[in-house]
Amino acid sequence: MNCERTKEQLVDYLGSQLSASEQAELTAHLAECADCREELQAVESMWQTLGKVRVPEPSAHIRPDFYAMLATFKESVDTTPDYTLKGLWQWWLNLDIPRPILRAVYSLCLLGVGLIGGYWFSNSRTTGAADQQQIAQLATQVGNMRQMMMLALIENPSASERLRAVSYTKQLDEPTTKVVDALLSTLDNDPNVNVRLATLEALAPLAQDPAVRQGLVHSLARQESPLVQTALADVMVQLQERRSVKPLRELLKQENLDESVKSKIEQTIQTLSTGRPAAPSTPPRNDQTNLTSPAQRAAVATV
Amino acid sequence: MLRVKAGDVDRMGLLFERYHRQLFGFLYHMLGRADASEDLVQNVFYRMLKYRHTFTGEGEFRTWMYHLARNVLADYIKKNRHDRHHTDVADMAEHLGGGRRADEDLEKDQEVAQLHQALAQLSPENREILVLSRFQEMKYAQIAQVLNTTEGAVKVRVHRAMNELKTTYLRIEN
Structure with a gap:
């Protein structure tokens, strides 16, 4: 350890700011260096003298002044509550609320949340209804568009386009008379057999409409393709349409009729006139027995 | 202090009893006027109450106190720069020099008065660091916290301040 560093550390030594090892090093050096010891004495005397510098006592009224200030401060704190988040939390923690009341408040809060949630939910339901109304409106618009498309496409010279038009009608909820x-x-009238078959397929589910039934029956006489004739005959059986028997008979009279179609039509006529005794319009009823006159019915009742 | 922060403002009385002399001493050395120092002691304690939420509890209470005291002092000096402060320390130095005989009953030692005078003539920075290390007996680490600097820097400044004090003292003595 050199003298320069020792002299730098003398003040630290006097102020007991040195670590134990530093202090040991310093005293070791001082023991063998008279020059540094002298320096230490000079600094120490100044350090000690400095320590004797007296500070006057604060006057007697410093204490009452402080307590007066503290009191007014407390008042101001009490009157102006702390509105910061921290202050409110502190206030909340300091509140002494009995447990049952706390529980009641919590449950009331939960109830409130439930009520608000329910109210909000029902509100959103009504807006849902409005949405649905809009959707329905859009759906009818789309339906109208399809109808227009279908009517335009069905005039198309391309058979595949016409097929597409026919398939569109299946997607319509309630086809109009136009369709x-x-x-x-x-x-x-369509020249293409496939288109005619597809059309028949599309019309069959609409057969509840009397106009459609009538149209189908009339169409029997106009068909020349054996495929369509057979398919129409099938539809007639499905619909139990007796009015079709007459045009079917006329169809049989045609000379160039296909053999298989001929037998199919004969079968159809047989089924329609005899095979199924009851048409769907007059279902058999269990209570309708042979007893027809009121007198006979009364006789049964008296037995 | 943490209890004061939590809302127990009355605890401030305890802190006042324990620290107000130290604080007064610091301010007195820095200002050289007892009456103004007393006012500033009140001021510092008022700020402790007002800004009690800024006390984190990480550092020592004393370092926080000196932090506030330095701010109060800086405000005071800024406010009084035009009329009073320049004369304060000079006044005190003169008073100490001239009133030596009056002080003789209390302080026999002439050296002490002269050294006090030398201390009063130091630059505020050097005086501050000597006051904190010698009179407030703070460790360098604590002083570094108060002054927002490093321990090494404090050490260097104490050394420099002691040298300045020595030369000033020797000038007064002769």
Whole structure:
């Protein structure tokens, strides 16, 4: 350890700021260096003298002044509550609320949340209804568009486009008479067999409509393709349409009729006139027995 | 102090009893006027109450106190720069020099008065660091916290301040 560093550390030594090892090093050096000891004495005397510098006592009223200030401060704190988040939390922690009341408040809060949630939910339901109304409106618009497309496409010279038009009618909820007319005329007049078959397929589910039934029956006489004739005969059986018997008979009279179609039509006529005794319009009823006159019914009742 | 922070403002009385002399001593050395120092002691304690939420409890209470005291002092000096402060320390130095005989009953030692005078003539920075290390008996680490600097820097400054004090003292003595 050199003298320069020792002299730098003398003040630290006097102020007991040195670590134990530093202090040991310093005293070791001082023991063998008279020069540094002298320096230490000079600094120490100044250090000690400095320590004797007296600070006057604060005057007597410093204490009452402080307590007066503290009191007014407390008042101001009490009157102006702390509105910061931290202050409110502190206030909340300091509140002494009995447990049952706390529980009641919590449950009330939960109830409130439930009520608000329910109210909000029912509100959103009504807006849902409005949405649905809009959706329905859009759906009808789309339906109208399809109808227009279908009517336009069905005039198309391309057979595949016409097929597409026929398939569109399956997607329509309630085809209008316009659409039905267009389909029936396609069934009667379309040059392509496939289109006619597809049209028949599209018309079959609509057969509850009497106009459609009538159109189908009329169409029997106009068909020349054996495929369509057979398919129409099948539809007639499905619908139990007795009115078709007459045009079917006329069809049999045609000379160039296909053999298989001939037998199919004969079978159909037989089924329609005899095979199924009851048409769907007059279902058999269990309570309708042979007793027809009121007198006979009364006789049974008296037995 | 943490209890004061939590809302127990009355605890401040305890801290006042324990620290107000130290604080007064620091301010007195820095200002050289007892009356103004007393006012500033009140001021510092008021700020402790007002800004009690800024006390984190990480550092020592004393370092926080001196932190506030230095701010109060800086505000005071800024406010009084035009009329009073320049004369304060000079006044005190003169008073100490001239009033030596009056002090003789209390302080026999002439050296002490002269050294006090030398201390009063130091630059505020050097005086501050000597006051904190010699009179407040703070460790360098604590002083570094108060002054927002490093321990090494404090050490260097104490050394420099002691040298300045020595030369000033020798000038007064002769």
